[in-house]
Amino acid sequence: MMTLKVNGHDHQVDADPDTPLLYVLRDDIKLNAAKFGCGLGQCGACTVIVDGKAVLSCVTPLVLLEGKQVTTLEGLGTIGAPAPIQRAFMEEQAAQCGYCIAGMMMRAQALLQRNSKPTDEQIRAELEPHLCRCGTHMRILRAVHRAARLMDTADAASTGRSAP
């Protein structure tokens, strides 16, 4: 048994320490957003945020996560109350099948948390580990730019409210 902090809640997890975080999130905690794409660290579909950094959950064993804060796409917002990055992806209609999108959003979120005004080049460089087979790239880029603008206004509107 180990305690894993996910989206602000403690979860008692009964899994082998070598279990990749991805399976704990999906199988034990029943979250959907982090996706199995390759299990090899090659595609980014499984990306979540750990202590503010984008992490490939398919190659991160549970044992390394003691005492850390894990955030998944579910932890950012909901359909009814979407986070800026979620709103941005909806407004740009930045998905085709959408299977890659949760991972993309988490890395973009991590980027925007440390750099609220990234350049187009910085966004492209940041998203380099991520694959999208549907060719939604143009919209993904637009959505990240839009998220940056939305977060900017949200911050201005409610100073002091930090991103999750």
Next chain:
Amino acid sequence: MNAPVILDRRRVLAGGGALIFSFSLTSAFAQDQAPGAAPAPKPPGSLATTPYLDSWIRIDADGGITVFTGKAELGQGLKTALQQIAAEELDVAFETLKLVTADTRLTANEGYTAGSNSMKDSGAAIQNAAAQVRELLVAEAARRLGQPAEGLRTENGAVISANGKRLTYGDLVAADMLHVQAQPKSKLKDSATFKVMGQSIPRVDIPAKVTGGAAYVQDMRLPGMVHARIVRPPSYGAQLTECDTAAIEKLPGVIKIVRDGNFLAVVAEKEFQSIKAMNALSAAAKWKETASLPKQDDLLKVLTSLRSQDFTIFEHSNPAVTGQKTIEATYTRPYQSHGSIGPSCAVAHFTDGAMTVWTHTQGVFPDRQGIAEMLRMPPASVRLIHVEGSGCYGHNGADDAAADAALIALALPGRPVRVQWMREQEHGWEPYGPAMVTKLKASLDGNGKIADWNFEVFSNTHSMRPGGAGSMLAAQHMAQPFAVPEPKPLPLPDGGGDRNAIPFYNFPNARVVHHFIPEMPLRISAMRALGAYHNVFSIESFMDELAALAGADPVEFRLKHLDDQRGRDVIEKAAQGFGWKAGQTPPLDRGYGFAFARYKNHAAYCAIASEVEVNRETGRPRLVRAVAAVDSGQVINPDGLINQIEGAIVQSMSWTLYESVTFDATRITSIDWQTYPILRFNAVPDSIEVHIINRPGQPFLGSGETGQGPAAASIANAIANVTGKRLRDLPLTRKRIKDAIDA
């Protein structure tokens, strides 16, 4: 339009209710078919095969409306588009509709969701069914109010009379009222009055996808569900010689090992336990392999020396026109992967003698037939329900995963079984897009126009979809295996290897031969656009070679050979949007390219202009920008259409610049994203612009595949433009470009 029919309906409705009405319709059809007369016209789209209106639209007494389609959402925005069509013709609010997609128990059998046919098949069926349902409701309101139907209008789910009386659809509907066969013609709305169709309504599936909702079959969690993994053979035809499973059965969480001939799988309580057990099982399994694969680096020779059935599919001659200057060229395409980001997945549950499978297959009905045959169960005891998966772009591992899940579930009655493939399995076992060769030869007359045109295409079939059990890996690997069905060439006008092989341009002399190759050294099937990807790449590259020979501008040269006005319109639109000018000089190290096709020669029109940069030192190409123009008939959702075309250009760019399946004499060696590299963000264009030419009131032409061929050729032409060298072998890799520059 169809006034007599409406009179009929009114009379019947007034006379005794809907049930009798359906009989009267049947006899009316029978009377139409006097001996020797032409067959009665059929209603449009899939209504022709599934004619009852309530197969498509049902209205509850509380006014709730459900729309049914036999097609599936593949990430192409199908649900939203169909819901728009239904809302428009029914005159109800978009959000109030419920939509049920492909399910063998609930929906019409519309075959596969493929070929850009969904709007033509299901869109047309739903549009016409909705219009006829609305007419029936208006007729019923007219009867109840004792007013002529002409004075009534519909709005927001109700029929409203001139004096403001309002009867909701729920009030009006009665048992079996919609259980009537569709008429051949419907009173469709005038496209000028559309309120929902033609609008960029946000996709209904996106909110869940960007908030972590359960959106995919991969996200299903049924009570008591267990996880299975397959151990596939290491290569085609490998035989399992031994496998000591004793130690693996004792691994934590392991419930069962399923072995049936060369089919090997393990089931565990938790997902990662099943993966660990799969790895152990894989290490324990010993296989006998045979070297059966052809030479990967000489596909030209391989394909042109395999036995073929040859069909002359087009011949046109005008002896008055003869050529003066002749050129020839050969183009090749390697095997390419669908490469879905999410490996294939399915959930199956066998209980009380019935099998239910949740799958991201493109065809629940054909897949059910295959699975029922494999399990030796009556099809009626097998139900397939479509649930979205990762984008598939054709026939990937979806059907195989469904068969895997079903075979394992049969061995574990009562427990839902979830199977997901590993990355290496998806890359190694999916049926690839077939390798192809095209040989072209053409001559110019004295005026620089094409006088004769010869086109030969060498290809396997482009569909090995189920149908029968033998199309699915599990059934092929069982101890009593099902044979792979005989491949067949797909019939024209759609075609398979010969899709878009017939030129859409006007050439005085033209001949097209399809060399259909039955033998399939690699497992292949349908991949987005089928043969059209390579045929359009070849035709449109060769058009540029001929334009150069004629000293003509590529856009002008195309227009000179094209009468079709809608084709000319997209060419002109793309050229204009791009800023194309004859004799233009691109910036240093950049080239411009242009290409055009009408998909299948009878579906959507698409022209693409592109600007490509080539690094002369490394040969690295980059698509800088692309401008597309597309005419897909009446537009349902402009943003959805743009999304499809943007995606097609980006995906086709990836196929065209980077992708080929690799293999040695025995095994597939491109088994992950390292060994099968695809586009990454560093190669994403600066911009893609899509111009839509809307054709209000015209038939839906579909859009999913129209961009693949033109994008490839447009990029190839731009590379030729900047390097001065023509590359004819796909993919146009950095190395090939560099070698051509240095040659």
